[in-house]
Amino acid sequence: MKRELLETLVAAREHREPVVLARGLASGRQFIATLREFAGDDDDVDPALRDAARAALDCEGARSVTVGAEAWLLQTLVEPARIVVVGAVHIAQALVPMALRTGYAVVLIDPRTAFASEERFPGIRIDHRWPGEAMPDLALDPQTAVVALSHDPKIDDPALEAAMDSDAFYIGALGSRGNQAKRRERYAARGYTDAQIDRIHGPIGLPLGGRSPAEIAVATLAEIIQARYRPRDQ
Amino acid sequence: MTDPALITPRRPADVLSLALDWVYAGRKVAIATVVETSGSSPRPVGSNLVVDGDGNFEGSVSGGCVESAVVGAAQDVIASGAPALLEFGYSDADAWAVGLACGGRIHVYLERIE
Numbered sequence: 027m028k029r030e031l032l033e034t035l036v037a038a039r040e041h042r043e044p045v046v047l048a049r050g051l052a053s054g055r056q057f058i059a060t061l062r063e064f065a066g067d068d069d070d071v072d073p074a075l076r077d078a079a080r081a082a083l084d085c086e087g088a089r090s091v092t093v094g095a096e097a098w099l100l101q102t103l104v105e106p107a108r109i110v111v112v113g114a115v116h117i118a119q120a121l122v123p124m125a126l127r128t129g130y131a132v133v134l135i136d137p138r139t140a141f142a143s144e145e146r147f148p149g150i151r152i153d154h155r156w157p158g159e160a161m162p163d164l165a166l167d168p169q170t171a172v173v174a175l176s177h178d179p180k181i182d183d184p185a186l187e188a189a190m191d192s193d194a195f196y197i198g199a200l201g202s203r204g205n206q207a208k209r210r211e212r213y214a215a216r217g218y219t220d221a222q223i224d225r226i227h228g229p230i231g232l233p234l235g236g237r238s239p240a241e242i243a244v245a246t247l248a249e250i251i252q253a254r255y256r257p258r259d260q
Numbered sequence: 261m262t263d264p265a266l267i268t269p270r271r272p273a274d275v276l277s278l279a280l281d282w283v284y285a286g287r288k289v290a291i292a293t294v295v296e297t298s299g300s301s302p303r304p305v306g307s308n309l310v311v312d313g314d315g316n317f318e319g320s321v322s323g324g325c326v327e328s329a330v331v332g333a334a335q336d337v338i339a340s341g342a343p344a345l346l347e348f349g350y351s352d353a354d355a356w357a358v359g360l361a362c363g364g365r366i367h368v369y370l371e372r373i374e
Contacts, residue, residue: 027291028374029283029374032283032291049369051369087304087306099295099296099305101293101306106272126269126270127273129272129274131271
């Protein structure tokens with residue numbers, strides 16, 4: 027594979043764009059299709075291959091097609107699912123590296139710079155704006171989970187409201203059952219429907235019984251994974 | 261010194277972006293991709309493993325059954341530049357033969373990054 031093709035593949039994933047890698051299994055020729063371009067080893071492309079690759083942008087996974095006399099493997103790489111973590115608290119320090127190792131992209135939001143510091147979260151993309159400003163820039167899509175961990179309604183509420191207005195596949199909020207009940211009342215008073223409020227998982231995480239920040243992070247990540255693959259088990 | 265176990269990863273785990281990092285670091289790199297599976301197989305089509313010229317590797321194409329053979333074959337691919345298509349199937353006659361314990365069959369495409 028040419029290095030330029032690998033660079034295009036990796037860049038597409040970083041920009042959260044689908045990309046299709048087409049490989050001729052006999053010739054070894056390779057092409058890449060994104061929403062905007064089609065590039066590859068040479069300019070001699072069968073239009074049928076180009077069409078098949080573009081059509082495959084919508085379907086995650088891999089499939090074989092025969093174009094001309096050759097079998098081609100079309101491999102569709104979709105953007106990694108993403109977790110928006112609101113509140114740079116102790117649980118977040120455990121959750122962020124676990125999420126990255128599990129293959130999720132992470133965005134961390136907390137206006138409190140003492141919490142969301144480079145030292146506590148080295149190398150992570152940190153947004154120090156208030157969630158009310160930061161969330162609209164994130165395009166919360168069906169591949170995004172939102173977890174509110176700050177325990178502070180001034181920080182958590184705008185994030186959770188943005189999440190309820192979005193297609194996020196998972197919304198979770200840290201807090202006791204009492205706090206969850208108060209949250210429901212606040213959101214209902216602001217016009218959110220029961221169906222919208224019911225999307226919030228709270229108390230957050232699968233009921234594993236763990237108490238430490240890292241154990242709660244495991245329960246939260248497990249619930250996110252379940253929501254992604256087995257939403258009906260919720 | 262910071263305990264390496266406590267260092268936060270900086271981005272989602274992804275074999276292809278790791279491969280690109282290795283290329284930028286001047287290492288000779290081959291990528292293995294599962295291109296076909298039949299029967300029971302632990303990793304789906306599209307799974308990747310990256311190998312360098314010293315035999316270091318990350319990622320997987322099976323549950324650990326055939327990685328050693330792929331890393332070995334990758335050295336030839338890195339040396340010659342010619343891609344290779346490897347096939348692995350079930351093997352129980354000889355515990356040391358390379359095969360998939362699960363009974364499946366996989367095809368792995370190996371290619372050098374140019």
